[in-house]
């Protein structure tokens with residue numbers, strides 16, 4: 344595990360990705376087309392936010408990216424010198440940890456799957472938590488943690504897996520309002536430390552811009568990319584950046600493009 | 608865990624005293640608590656009650672364990688594999704619909720009057736509820752947790768052992784607790800009607816034939832104590848094993 348740099352970070356390249364599901368209507372042959380041909384390139388260590396309307400296919404897209412669903416057409420390639428693993432962070436933090444495992448063993452779970460001995464994997468998990476600056480009682484159990492801590496724990500778990508890409512599907516959506524802000528900043532910190540390529544879905548445009556190097560706007564399904572907007576704001580970013588003119592300009596531009604596309 | 612005052616038991620005892628001491632109910636039907644207590648000590652010191660209780664617990668433990676050993680694995684398989692489920696579902700439903708009493712004579716023919724048929728009856732009835740609960744637990748285990756494991760490149764085998772099984776554990780334990788109660792009922796019934804010299808069921812039934820009501824009550828209470836003890840044992844195990852659910856905190 345090389346934490347200090349982004350050696351294991353991967354670049355992602357998506358070409359003409361299409362996916363449909365069996366239609367639900369009476370017509371057995373009709374299919375619901377969800378991904379309507381997506382082309383996207385993400386550089387090593389880049390943080391990309393996705394923003395799109397409800398039910399447009401974001402989760403489907405991330406599932407195909409992370410290999411949990413097969414694509415109908417098109418390719419996803421993940422290139423890195425080291426790992427091509429994709430670490431998935433699910434929205435539902437309550438169900439994404441293993442409640443019967445101690446916190447430390449949740450982080451170490453990927454190593455357990457790889458057959459690393461208990462003392463070794465706990466040591467590695469402990470090192471990772473310290474490196475990330477996560478103060479979570481190692482011998483406690485997930486039910487004792489706040490939602491935000493649980494989500495951070497699943498991020499740590501994905502990092503120990505040596506994920507070249509982190510995929511986060513509305514990771515903050517189940518958190519309460521004030522926790523969102525702290526967890527958002529912890530995610531920024533973790534990303535700054537590890538420089539892991541991150542794809543982040545959010546329903547909150549402000550949050551999406553705040554964290555991103557680039558914002559990608561999606562259309563209604565069949566989902567396509569409407570526009571990609573770079574976010575060249577300085578880092579590290581704090582709450583004050585939300586009031587900056589540049590931030591405001593990007594947000595206005597994004598919402599304008601988004602509304603126009605929705606009206607079509 | 609804080610306990611309140613067990614009003615129910617106090618009221619029941621008071622009612623018993625109230626009805627039995629002034630002989631409002633014929634002592635032949637309802638002896639006084641004192642008479643029952645005296646009989647209780649007598650049967651304990653003569654070693655009769657311990658011997659009966661030991662026989663019942665032994666049958667119960669053997670039958671129930673056998674039931675769990677069949678019910679849990681089959682339930683796990685049915686819950687996990689759609690193919691096994693569709694192969695066995697109808698059969699299990701049919702077997703479940705047959706009241707176990709209807710099978711007593713059949714088991715007698717096959718296994719005789721001895722302990723073996725009692726084991727089988729207890730195993731039979733407890734295995735079915737354990738199986739159903741286990742299957743339910745697996746079927747309702749979290750898909751997100753499985754997806755997480757899949758995304759971490761867990762093998763199918765690892766997903767089963769490290770994710771699905773622990774996820775189903777709470778339901779399995781519910782099944783075990785229900786199973787042990789059912790097994791106790793069935794064991795007592797077999798002891799009453801399938802000739803034997805020992806067992807709480809036999810003690811109760813025999814006392815009934817002789818109109819020895821104090822002994823009958825001793826047997827009834829003893830069976831309650833056995834059931835309560837076993838349930839407590841499993842409840843403790845449940846708290847130990849699934850403490851991580853965190854929902855015993857405020858009980």
Ligand SMILES: Nc1ncnc2c1ncn2[C@@H]1O[C@H](COP(=O)(O)OP(=O)(O)OP(=O)(O)O)[C@@H](O)[C@H]1O
Nearest residue numbers: 364365375377396397398399400401402403404564
């Ligand atoms: N397994 C499936 N079978 C059939 N249809 C599906 C399946 N998964 C998703 N869909 C449909 O595909 C569409 C896109 O779903 P998806 O969950 O990817 O959207 P989303 O953008 O993540 O939505 P949300 O904003 O609510 O999270 C929806 O209409 C959904 O009903």
Ligand SMILES: [Mg+2]
Nearest residue numbers: 401402403512
């Ligand atoms: Mg979604």
